[in-house]
Amino acid sequence: MYTLVIGNKNYSSWSLRGWLLLRQFDIHFEEVRLPLYSETFREKIKDYSPSGLVPTLVSGDLRVWDSLAICEYIAERHPEHHCWPEDEEARALARCISSEMHAGFFQIRNSLPMNIRRTRSIDASTPELDKEIARVSEIWRTCRQSHSEGGKFLFGDFSIADVMYAPVVLRFKSYLIKVGTVEEEYMQSMLSLTSLQEWIADALAEEEIIELYEQ
Ligand SMILES: N[C@@H](CCC(=O)N[C@@H](CS)C(=O)NCC(=O)O)C(=O)O
Structure with missing residues (x-):
């Protein structure tokens, strides 16, 4: 079970990447939305992301805090989805x-x-x-x-x-x-x-x- 921590959907371009990857490949996850530059963001982000940035993927005890690293991690864990081209x-x-x-x-x-x-x-x-x-x-x-x-x-x-x-x-x-x-x-x-x-x-x-x- 994954948790994906994201920012505002209107503004957070990096968050969209992690989210779209999971949604499009139909991989189940729980979404935690922390509005950027808000008090909630400042209070909660360190619980999830060592860099203080979103998106962050939580997978058990592991935190993956960069959008491209999230893509690579998911591609490795779900080879059946062919997240990268097969050729x-x-x-x-x-x-x-x-x-x-x-x-x-x-x-x-x-x-x-x-x-x-x-x-x-x-x-x-x-x-x-x-x-x-x-x-x-x-x-x-x-x-x-x-x-x-x-x-x-x-x-x-x-x-x-x-x-x-x-x-x-x-x-x-x-x-x-x-x-x-x-x-x-x-x-x-x-x-x-x-x-x-x-x-x-x-x-x-x-x-x-x-x-x-x-x-
Ligand atoms: N290289 C990172 C960049 C992530 C990033 O810059 N996220 C922005 C939101 S789109 C952020 O968390 N900003 C919060 C802040 O600067 O306090 C990635 O690919 O995930």
């Missing part, structure tokens, strides 16, 4: 783009914070932000073009690579970022997932406002 080459590429997402894209993170309630474009872009948006588009386009016959996701079947890019799909939707046809179709496939729709509905029902993410 060795595709798996290596899936790990590359997942690490690229995990360790980079700071302009996207800072300029387009996840805010599911929002549907308004940004006032002005920068060359650095445009470059990162173009790189994400390139990743989605090349993956989809190589795996168009295997299914609707980056490597055909849904995988951890899709989990890692799910928050970017929501950011691009919120900020009305223009992408090509192939990328738009990929975004629609992600947005059609029942699990992601459930997350979005829960996010829209939340009432907390974090000013930092509202500008």
